[in-house]
Amino acid sequence: MSGAEEKALSEFSADADKWFAENTPGDPGFMLPLSFLEVSTDQQFEFLCNWQRKVWEAGYLGAAWPSEYGGGGLPQEFQDAATKAMRRHGGPVFLNAIGLGWAGPLLLEMGTQEQKSQYLKNILSAEDIWCQGFSEPDNGSDLGNAQLKAERDGDSYVLNGSKIWTTLGNYAKHMILLARTGSDAPSKYAGLSFFLSPMTVDGVETRPIRKVTGEFGFTQTFFTDARIPADCLMGEEGQGWLIAMRTLEYERGARGGQAGGYVLTPFDAFSILDLAKNSTRGGKPVLDDPVIRDRLVDFIIEGQSLGLCDQRGRIAPLNQDRPAGLSLSNKLMWTEFVRRLCEFAITLTGEKGGYYVGEENAVEDGLWTRAYLNSFGATIGGGTSEIQRNIVAEHVLGLPKK
Amino acid sequence: MDHLGRIGFSEEQADLLEVAENFCRERSPMEKVRTLLEDDAGYDTAVWEEIAKLGWLGIAIPEEFGGAGLSLAEAVPVIEAMGRYLLAGPFIPTTLAAQLLCDGGSDAQKAAWLQKIAGGAIATLALSEPDGRWDDTEIAATAVKNADGYRLSGVKTFVGDAAQAEIILVSVKLDDAPALMLVEKSALPETALRRETIIDETRRSYELTLDGVTAPASALMDQDRAAMALERLRLAATLLGTAEMVGGNRAVIDYTIDYLTTRKQFGKTIGSYQALKHPTVDAYTMFEQARSHLYAAAHCFNEQGTGEIATRMAKAQAEKSLSYAADRAIQFHGGFGFTYECDAHLYRRRAIWHASQFGDAAWQKEKLAALLF
Numbered sequence: 001m002s003g004a005e006e007k008a009l010s011e012f013s014a015d016a017d018k019w020f021a022e023n024t025p026g027d028p029g030f031m032l033p034l035s036f037l038e039v040s041t042d043q044q045f046e047f048l049c050n051w052q053r054k055v056w057e058a059g060y061l062g063a064a065w066p067s068e069y070g071g072g073g074l075p076q077e078f079q080d081a082a083t084k085a086m087r088r089h090g091g092p093v094f095l096n097a098i099g100l101g102w103a104g105p106l107l108l109e110m111g112t113q114e115q116k117s118q119y120l121k122n123i124l125s126a127e128d129i130w131c132q133g134f135s136e137p138d139n140g141s142d143l144g145n146a147q148l149k150a151e152r153d154g155d156s157y158v159l160n161g162s163k164i165w166t167t168l169g170n171y172a173k174h175m176i177l178l179a180r181t182g183s184d185a186p187s188k189y190a191g192l193s194f195f196l197s198p199m200t201v202d203g204v205e206t207r208p209i210r211k212v213t214g215e216f217g218f219t220q221t222f223f224t225d226a227r228i229p230a231d232c233l234m235g236e237e238g239q240g241w242l243i244a245m246r247t248l249e250y251e252r253g254a255r256g257g258q259a260g261g262y263v264l265t266p267f268d269a270f271s272i273l274d275l276a277k278n279s280t281r282g283g284k285p286v287l288d289d290p291v292i293r294d295r296l297v298d299f300i301i302e303g304q305s306l307g308l309c310d311q312r313g314r315i316a317p318l319n320q321d322r323p324a325g326l327s328l329s330n331k332l333m334w335t336e337f338v339r340r341l342c343e344f345a346i347t348l349t350g351e352k353g354g355y356y357v358g359e360e361n362a363v364e365d366g367l368w369t370r371a372y373l374n375s376f377g378a379t380i381g382g383g384t385s386e387i388q389r390n391i392v393a394e395h396v397l398g399l400p401k402k
Numbered sequence: 403m404d405h406l407g408r409i410g411f412s413e414e415q416a417d418l419l420e421v422a423e424n425f426c427r428e429r430s431p432m433e434k435v436r437t438l439l440e441d442d443a444g445y446d447t448a449v450w451e452e453i454a455k456l457g458w459l460g461i462a463i464p465e466e467f468g469g470a471g472l473s474l475a476e477a478v479p480v481i482e483a484m485g486r487y488l489l490a491g492p493f494i495p496t497t498l499a500a501q502l503l504c505d506g507g508s509d510a511q512k513a514a515w516l517q518k519i520a521g522g523a524i525a526t527l528a529l530s531e532p533d534g535r536w537d538d539t540e541i542a543a544t545a546v547k548n549a550d551g552y553r554l555s556g557v558k559t560f561v562g563d564a565a566q567a568e569i570i571l572v573s574v575k576l577d578d579a580p581a582l583m584l585v586e587k588s589a590l591p592e593t594a595l596r597r598e599t600i601i602d603e604t605r606r607s608y609e610l611t612l613d614g615v616t617a618p619a620s621a622l623m624d625q626d627r628a629a630m631a632l633e634r635l636r637l638a639a640t641l642l643g644t645a646e647m648v649g650g651n652r653a654v655i656d657y658t659i660d661y662l663t664t665r666k667q668f669g670k671t672i673g674s675y676q677a678l679k680h681p682t683v684d685a686y687t688m689f690e691q692a693r694s695h696l697y698a699a700a701h702c703f704n705e706q707g708t709g710e711i712a713t714r715m716a717k718a719q720a721e722k723s724l725s726y727a728a729d730r731a732i733q734f735h736g737g738f739g740f741t742y743e744c745d746a747h748l749y750r751r752r753a754i755w756h757a758s759q760f761g762d763a764a765w766q767k768e769k770l771a772a773l774l775f
Contacts, residue, residue, distance in 0.1 A: 273774070290768075293767075293775070296775075297718075301770075308694035312694045318693070329687050332687065393680070396686070
């Protein structure tokens with residue numbers, strides 16, 4: 001980076017810090033979701049849409065996307081600085097996660113000119129919410145076995161079947177959809193195609209699913225003779241698996257290009273240090289307990305590990321043995337860390353760990369019990385930790401599939 | 403969380419890492435490691451001379467004393483490579499002794515010894531005592547001034563490579579304050595050293611009995627700096643031990659993967675079983691974390707506060723990670739893993755060794771808790 005660019009970056013960074021200091025909303029008076037995965041009410045939905053749009057209008061979301069599609073046209077470092085400022089001031093999550101993080105970069109990488117013009121700006125502004133139709137009731141981890149049918153009929157495809165765990169399914173305007181176009185393809189993978197599918201056509205119905213936290217946020221989505229334009233197909237018939245795998249790389253953070261910000265409330269080990277300092281357990285300050293101290297330091301070390309691994313991932317000579325290792329392990333390491341961290345946080349609260357959201361005596365409104373239960377969304381969604389271990393074993397360590 | 407450490411990697415580190423990896427792979431194949439286990443000195447003097455010629459012993463010695471004038475951060479990739487190939491030799495004790503001399507030696511001692519060390523003279527440390535303390539708040543060994551110099555007494559343990567060393571830097575109490583004495587090996591009676599039987603058979607360690615040992619007046623290092631120098635030294639030892647563990651950690655994971663991808667049972671390559679696959683991935687991600695901590699600790703080592711935090715974190719993570727990977731390596735090799743012939747135990751033993759020296763993970767975390775909370 002040149003001296004002028006560095007100066008521009010540091011100015012941008014200072015402006016962003018000031019902007020988030022002034023514009024990060026306080027308590028809205030109702031419970032906000034911890035992540036994009038549990039937007040349960042219209043009130044939450046509208047609040048988060050407004051927030052996302054406001055940040056985008058200020059230039060701190062999509063800063064590194066091309067300016068002709070609503071982005072800022074700046075180098076990635078600028079968006080990283082804006083995201084850092086947002087985190088520093090504890091801004092609410094962005095809800096259009098699938099658009100910003102997965103569909104968006106995918107469109108930028110392999111979408112047509114028309115598709116980019118049609119979709120990208122509205123992803124940034126939260127005008128169009130996106131959802132994902134990958135998993136099915138009978139095919140979760142075995143994604144390649146997806147059965148939802150897309151049959152070509154003139155200028156349309158006709159969709160029949162069902163998708164599940166459709167986050168924001170009831171609010172979304174578009175879905176990235178993995179469907180079966182060829183039943184006599186040479187392999188289960190070759191029969192799959194990828195669609196940018198409208199949710200607003202006849203024959204698409206969503207049914208909310210209540211999740212482990214008690215909140216809503218995703219749906220089962222039913223397709224009954226739903227007719228979508230044929231140009232919703234991305235790439236060509238039979239390329240669905242390839243495109244879906246690329247989407248998952250974006251989803252898992254193994255590949256960059258996301259619009260920025262965060263979609264899950266960031267937890268680091270220091271977020272529980274204050275909790276620990278103020279907690280008693282069995283009537284005694286928890287930090288007097290050497291076992292708790294030892295475990296808390298373990299979490300701080302591990303949290304620090306993850307940040308350092310991000311930094312080391314950018315230093316090629318320190319990644320020569322297994323160049324893809326850190327990026328492919330990223331999702332596994334982070335999500336499992338957050339799950340265990342939240343679980344530990346509950347134990348810090350001692351007897352009050354028995355309270356839940358809505359109880360006035362609960363510590364931080366029951367944040368930690370909710371966060372722990374919610375953390376499974378990330379260790380299961382986007383490919384379970386067990387699938388992630390298979391991926392790392394096979395693609396990084398070279399262990400055999402069979 | 404920059405105050406806990408950040409990663410930086412200098413060109414010198416990158417060059418040294420590459421050169422050291424190639425050197426150690428060639429000079430320390432496993433047959434050689436195995437042969438040296440049975441050797442009295444435990445290392446190959448010809449390889450040691452090559453190491454001296456490469457300038458690695460002078461990496462962190464100032465240029466005015468014949469060194470390269472770099473820092474311990476540049477010694478880290480070299481030691482990581484040595485750890486990876488289990489290259490034996492007194493590199494760590496000698497490097498640490500040089501640091502202790504730089505920090506706490508008299509001008510005359512520095513002038514007399516640093517250049518020699520950079521050229522291959524072996525030096526070591528005698529800090530530990532039978533009570534097993536991991537800090538220097540109490541030192542039982544004493545030095546008493548007499549007409550000719552000092553009369554020493556007490557017992558030191560875990561003195562690395564003492565039989566080969568030309569000088570031994572010994573911590574003692576002098577006039578009730580910590581002090582360091584530079585003792586020339588040639589001044590020791592023959593019975594002063596007893597070889598200890600230690601868990602890591604790639605190294606040599608000795609018990610040193612100081613009773614009856616005398617040292618000239620010039621042996622006393624700068625006593626005003628002794629406490630500070632010892633504290634820095636223990637942290638430096640923690641960093642270098644961590645580098646060796648991280649190197650071994652890489653190796654033991656590769657060694658395990660080799661077996662998992664070749665051994666067949668029930669008609670299948672055993673690496674296809676998730677019961678073996680998933681813990682191997684866990685070992686791998688823990689290793690990657692340890693390696694990140696190592697290079698953050700190396701980069702930040704000289705920063706007040708951050709250096710100590712980063713180094714203690716790195717040691718705790720590396721000990722946990724290497725112990726787990728090597729423990730699983732023994733188990734995953736099945737019956738062969740239970741034999742002396744399988745290499746897995748060499749790494750497991752090494753992790754136990756490093757845990758025992760300069761504070762194990764639990765001890766590091768106790769220190770960290772005091773620093774962080």
